[in-house]
Amino acid sequence: MRVFLVAGEPSGDRLGGSLMEGLCSLVPDVEFDGVGGPLMQAQGLNSRFPMSELSVMGLVEVLPKFFHLKRRIAETAQAVLDIKPDVLITIDSPDFSLRVAKIVKAQSNIRTVHYVAPTVWAWRPGRADKMAKVIDHVLALLPFEPAYMERAGMECDFVGHPVATEPVASDQEITNFRTAHELGDAPLLLALPGSRRGEVDRLAPVFGQALTLFLRDHPDMRVVVPTVSHMVDAVREHLKDWPGNPVVVDPRDLPTDQAVAEKRAAFASADLALAASGTVSLELAAQNTPMVIAYKLSWLTQKIAERMVKLKTVTLVNLVSDTHAVPERLLDDCTPELIFEALAEVYSNPKAQQTAMDVTMNRLGRGGEAPGLRAARAVLDRLPARHG
Structure with missing residues (x-):
């Protein structure tokens, strides 16, 4: 065949x-x-x-x-x-x-x-x-x-x-990840500004400014940035302006199965995530990581999308669970100040999304x-x- x-x-x-x-x-x-x-x-x-x-x-x-x-x-x-x-x-x-x-x-x-x-x-x-x-x-x-x-x-x-049936990172994998990246027991914030060049160029500066605001209140927090092979250099360039001494999870020199396990451990290690809209919300839910979703488009694409999109939420966790558990900061609301407020809200009550994440995984085949x-x-x- x-x-x-x-x-x-x-x-x-x-x-x-x-x-x-x-x-x-x-x-x-x-x-x-x-x-x-x-x-x-x-x-x-x-x-x-x-x-x-x-x-x-x-x-x-x-x-x-x-x-x-x-x-x-x-x-x-x-x-x-x-x-x-x-x-x-x-x-x-x-x-x-x-x-x-x-x-x-x-x-x-x-x-x-x-x-x-x-x-x-x-x-x-x-x-x-x-x-x-x-x-x-x-x-x-x-x-x-x-x-x-x-x-x-x-x-x-x-x-x-597939994300619904993938393994949850073990405690040992989380410990190994923290040790390998010299993170100790610091609280971790995962930042995921996208897997395409346009997304990263639009979102990384906004994410960096939002994290600057958030880390003023949480100076002991470390920032971890998993990325895909073809975006590592572009992401590193943007991180020069980010706070939190960011750690880039670079998959380029790892065998595929090890790179997948490393990413899974990064997700599970995090106390909180700020991510671009997309499948990544399901990956975070699979590892029980509370999140804020943020996204912006180019000006013209946004104007076209505003006339066509018919949804009140775009986050897959919200759609599958039929909730609005995951906060979104989209389009004109994708600003450092509004993202900061959402991050603070989620970090103060990290278990608020757990039911929606569980429902999502069960409905997707866990x-x-x-x-x-x-x-x-x-x-x-x-x-x-x-x-x-």
Whole structure:
């Protein structure tokens, strides 16, 4: 069996790696091709080009890279057509993924699966209908998503999220992490300004100013900044203006499994986190780390988003638990002063988010079968050959 996969950012690489592991356990002779990051490469993928080229966020931010991305779309689609895999699985990054799928569908009958339902329930509700023209099957992370996808005419399975079944860092791992980074028993604040260059450039200065305010009241607190390989240098540049003698968790020289364990230990070690909006809120919830979510967009992207977004919360922990337990400081509210106030509130009552975090993990599959295996089985069960 041959599978072509495309992931465009670290969260997609995480999902892809788990899915590939599941496929390997069910189909021992499976072969992989496509585009992915270190976790997918650890499962046997030889990425056709660096996944980081696709890590672009925002309607305006894509424009400078438009022609390069267009070439990559054509190149990727042609590779799929040449290889003729049993299935094309695109993972998140819908602006890239669905364009690849459109070209492939126009010239072949190759089955297409998209992993991570686009947030049509949040904005661009017409996207599901357009998506149905090029996607046969959707793998959904959130339990309420299949209804939206099926209504548009696609097959859809809720498969849960891999973060829900990953281990919680042990006390020994936490101790080892603190020792390795000379943190002693100081309280720790985790800062996560994003995994894309645009995010980090927008958020890091605001985060640094907010932390300056917060650390005036908590001078013994240390700041820890986990990051992804392609953003280490950019993050370090911004940290020159940060307080708290920040520690960067650099994954570049570590084997993939050790880098994942190091990040998990960093999350579990923290007393509090300030993070960009995204999948990271689920990773924090998995390690029981209370958080504040903050995010801002470029001016034009924000103006467009304000007209399209239909949600009162964007944080996945809030959405899945149906609460507003995690404070958000978004768009115009993403200011040092308002972030500082939110951090102070959460730090004064760190257990306030625990129920919402527990509910989120349970609803995403904690205690059940690994979502990567569920996703793999869903892909295989719906392949036409499997129906006789």
